[in-house]
Amino acid sequence: MAKTLFLGDEAVAQAALDAGLSGVYAYPGTPSTEITEFIQNSKQGREGQVHSIWAGNEKTAMESAIGMSYAGKRAMVCMKHVGLNVAADPFMNSSITGANGGLVVVVADDPSMHSSQDEQDSRFFGKFALIPFYEPSNQQEAYDITYAAFEYSEKFHTPVLIRLTTRLSHSRAGVERKEARPQNPLHIEENPKQFILLPANARVHYRTLLGKQEAFENESLNSPFNKYIDGADKKMGIIASGIAYNYLMENFENHQCPYPVLKISQYPLPSKLIAKIVDECETVLVAEEGYPFIEEQVRGILNRTGNIIGRLSGALPRDGELNPNLIAKALGLPDTYGMPIPELVVPRPPALCVGCPHIDSYLAINEAMAEHGKGKVFADIGCYTLGALPPYNAIYTTVDMGASITMAKGAADAGLRPVLAVIGDSTFTHSGMTSLLDCVYENTPVTVMILDNSTTGMTGGQDSHALGVLGEICKGLGVKEEHIHRITPLKKDHEANVELIKKELAYEGVSVIIPTRECIQTLSRRMKKQQAAKRS
Amino acid sequence: MKIDIILAGVGGQGILSIATIVGYAAVKRGMYMKQAEVHGMSQRGGDVQSHFRLSDQEIASDLIPMGKADMIISVEPMESLRYLPWLNPETGWLITNDQPFVNIPNYPDFDQLNAELGKLKNKVVINADQIAKDLGSARSANMVILGAASPYLGIPFEEIEAAVKENFARKGEEVVNTNIKCLRAGREFAEKL
Numbered sequence: 124m125a126k127t128l129f130l131g132d133e134a135v136a137q138a139a140l141d142a143g144l145s146g147v148y149a150y151p152g153t154p155s156t157e158i159t160e161f162i163q164n165s166k167q168g169r170e171g172q173v174h175s176i177w178a179g180n181e182k183t184a185m186e187s188a189i190g191m192s193y194a195g196k197r198a199m200v201c202m203k204h205v206g207l208n209v210a211a212d213p214f215m216n217s218s219i220t221g222a223n224g225g226l227v228v229v230v231a232d233d234p235s236m237h238s239s240q241d242e243q244d245s246r247f248f249g250k251f252a253l254i255p256f257y258e259p260s261n262q263q264e265a266y267d268i269t270y271a272a273f274e275y276s277e278k279f280h281t282p283v284l285i286r287l288t289t290r291l292s293h294s295r296a297g298v299e300r301k302e303a304r305p306q307n308p309l310h311i312e313e314n315p316k317q318f319i320l321l322p323a324n325a326r327v328h329y330r331t332l333l334g335k336q337e338a339f340e341n342e343s344l345n346s347p348f349n350k351y352i353d354g355a356d357k358k359m360g361i362i363a364s365g366i367a368y369n370y371l372m373e374n375f376e377n378h379q380c381p382y383p384v385l386k387i388s389q390y391p392l393p394s395k396l397i398a399k400i401v402d403e404c405e406t407v408l409v410a411e412e413g414y415p416f417i418e419e420q421v422r423g424i425l426n427r428t429g430n431i432i433g434r435l436s437g438a439l440p441r442d443g444e445l446n447p448n449l450i451a452k453a454l455g456l457p458d459t460y461g462m463p464i465p466e467l468v469v470p471r472p473p474a475l476c477v478g479c480p481h482i483d484s485y486l487a488i489n490e491a492m493a494e495h496g497k498g499k500v501f502a503d504i505g506c507y508t509l510g511a512l513p514p515y516n517a518i519y520t521t522v523d524m525g526a527s528i529t530m531a532k533g534a535a536d537a538g539l540r541p542v543l544a545v546i547g548d549s550t551f552t553h554s555g556m557t558s559l560l561d562c563v564y565e566n567t568p569v570t571v572m573i574l575d576n577s578t579t580g581m582t583g584g585q586d587s588h589a590l591g592v593l594g595e596i597c598k599g600l601g602v603k604e605e606h607i608h609r610i611t612p613l614k615k616d617h618e619a620n621v622e623l624i625k626k627e628l629a630y631e632g633v634s635v636i637i638p639t640r641e642c643i644q645t646l647s648r649r650m651k652k653q654q655a656a657k658r659s
Numbered sequence: 660m661k662i663d664i665i666l667a668g669v670g671g672q673g674i675l676s677i678a679t680i681v682g683y684a685a686v687k688r689g690m691y692m693k694q695a696e697v698h699g700m701s702q703r704g705g706d707v708q709s710h711f712r713l714s715d716q717e718i719a720s721d722l723i724p725m726g727k728a729d730m731i732i733s734v735e736p737m738e739s740l741r742y743l744p745w746l747n748p749e750t751g752w753l754i755t756n757d758q759p760f761v762n763i764p765n766y767p768d769f770d771q772l773n774a775e776l777g778k779l780k781n782k783v784v785i786n787a788d789q790i791a792k793d794l795g796s797a798r799s800a801n802m803v804i805l806g807a808a809s810p811y812l813g814i815p816f817e818e819i820e821a822a823v824k825e826n827f828a829r830k831g832e833e834v835v836n837t838n839i840k841c842l843r844a845g846r847e848f849a850e851k852l
Contacts, residue, residue: 128686130696153698237697261721294695294710294721297686366721373720447724459726461746465775467767468740471669473705474762506703513764583698 126297138269146174152203195310225273360404483612525554806845
């Protein structure tokens with residue numbers, strides 16, 4: 124079969140479709156967004172009526188996927204690493220109930236934090252939930268593993284996790300496809316206790332899950348994705364997981380490593396293969412993208428032998444992405460370098476686009492807040508986080524989705540006055556609504572600005588659940604109508620906007636101001652489309 | 660045969676269409692390809708780069724090791740210099756647009772920037788914006804750059820032309836022709852050096 128060029132994300136999406144997927148559930152998040160977008164744009168997806176509409180957040184996505192699995196069909200849920208924190212409750216408990224139709228959870232980690240607030244490693248969640256998980260090393264494996272993951276899930280009635288990392292998610296290569304399987308028919312689980320986690324049922328299910336662990340490890344031992352590749356020189360052995368395997372092989376002519384290599388792409392770790400390489404080799408280098416997940420387990424907390432090296436030992440950096448050069452250094456191979464960057468080259472940080480409505484919002488916020496001093500604007504996750512950078516220097520905090528409003532509340536509870544929360548429309552419907560309800564419940568003196576650009580901007584302009592309904596939501600949550608305002612973030616309205624913000628900051632209660640103007644990126648795309656339509 | 664290229668620019672300048680076109684031509688020749696892109700936050704006017712690897716043998720790493728890139732192709736002069744640690748210091752070529760994209764307050768002095776570019780051994784520094792504008796499509800500067808890089812790609816020029824045609828086909832004949840003109844102009848410039 125001819126190869127198709129796919130991003131790692133797209134390979135996962137195509138494999139899920141070919142494995143008989145009935146629905147994908149996701150909230151956009153770099154570097155996972157392209158999985159769902161691929162299915163949304165896929166003819167195969169449309170023809171199979173595969174569900175692919177964005178979910179409100181990762182938790183609702185996870186729960187919908189679980190529901191589809193319980194109904195007997197194959198479901199996939201996709202998110203970035205921090206999204207799994209949001210979805211952790213249903214995720215952890217789905218491992219106790221187990222799956223009916225194939226249930227695959229795809230989590231894209233972002234080591235080096237290209238577009239994230241941390242670089243947490245989702246393999247810990249896989250181990251935490253006691254479920255099988257995968258870590259593909261390349262695009263073909265991303266395809267093959269996703270295809271296999273649905274079979275695994277149905278064979279063992281368990282959710283299965285696939286961990287991607289940025290470089291695989293956003294790197295393109297040729298992929299060979301397998302035959303497409305039909306979707307599952309609806310099928311209701313016969314055991315009436317299977318999906319009801321009453322403590323009495325849950326205790327039984329948990330023991331069942333514990334009982335499956337040996338079988339899971341056995342699957343890893345015999346997995347085509349885990350390979351023990353022998354080498355003549357036993358001075359060193361290398362355990363390389365996921366994409367680190369490629370960086371390792373890059374360092375050797377014809378990809379022939381003189382040392383034994385244990386390639387890991389499927390977990391739980393196959394202890395027999397780990398024992399083999401540790402017993403055979405004098406020193407074992409553990410190369411893994413993310414946290415020292417394998418290294419810590421292999422060397423143990425006591426580190427008795429001292430011959431397991433990697434990120435914990437300092438052979439590799441403790442944080443950030445790996446690359447071929449870092450592995451070369453850890454192996455004692457000569458390092459390579461081109462030419463130094465000339466001193467005149469300066470950083471070019473991301474910035475709000477020219478014409479971005481957030482610029483006008485921040486200019487108004489800065490003027491209204493000027494008399495109150497720093498430390499009183501609590502912001503959130505989205506393009507408007509860039510308000511942290513010059514020339515705005517407008518915000519005090521950014522932690523997690525929806526946190527702006529509740530952090531502002533906590534600060535107000537502490538006695539800080541006035542406090543302002545800045546949150547985007549999509550982030551608000553993701554997880555800001557309950558935060559606002561907390562404020563309404565106590566009538567906390569906070570001013571909440573919901574910057575409504577009618578899209579999920581940072582991830583490329585996906586539809587926002589908040590579109591056209593923000594005012595109604597705030598009213599429904601109990602914000603008094605006279606303290607809900609829509610304004611237009613434009614230069615000509617600047618003075619009026621500043622006055623309004625000042626007025627609401629002085630109010631000892633909950634107010635919501637919604638600056639509303641479409642994202643300049645989605646607007647220009649829409650205009651181009653309209654012009655093209657006119658021409659043809 | 661193996662070619663490792665760093666594509667560089669500023670988010671929104673269209674470096675990825677260069678990769679799409681060369682990738683298309685390469686895959687058509689039966690070559691292996693890997694191309695690591697930057698999505699997400701940096702696309703908002705920040706520096707962006709793509710590691711683009713072509714080979715007649717299987718490729719291991721999605722990232723090019725430092726000092727091993729055969730080429731830096733950049734649509735912005737300061738951005739071209741940011742990736743010098745990746746360029747092979749002996750045999751590597753730097754092909755860049757000489758028109759700065761200034762969206763930061765501390766952008767370096769243009770003369771000093773040109774002086775830095777001048778120090779490099781193998782380079783093509785071209786005013787792609789002007790050439791594209793003269794040919795009637797300011798937006799096709801990236802095709803001028805691709806044309807200027809084309810003599811060093813190891814792929815026959817006709818095949819790159821075919822890939823450009825393929826890439827722009829759904830936008831109509833006029834767009835195809837303009838882009839081909841820009842591609843050829845870039846190539847001529849490089850060949851005259």
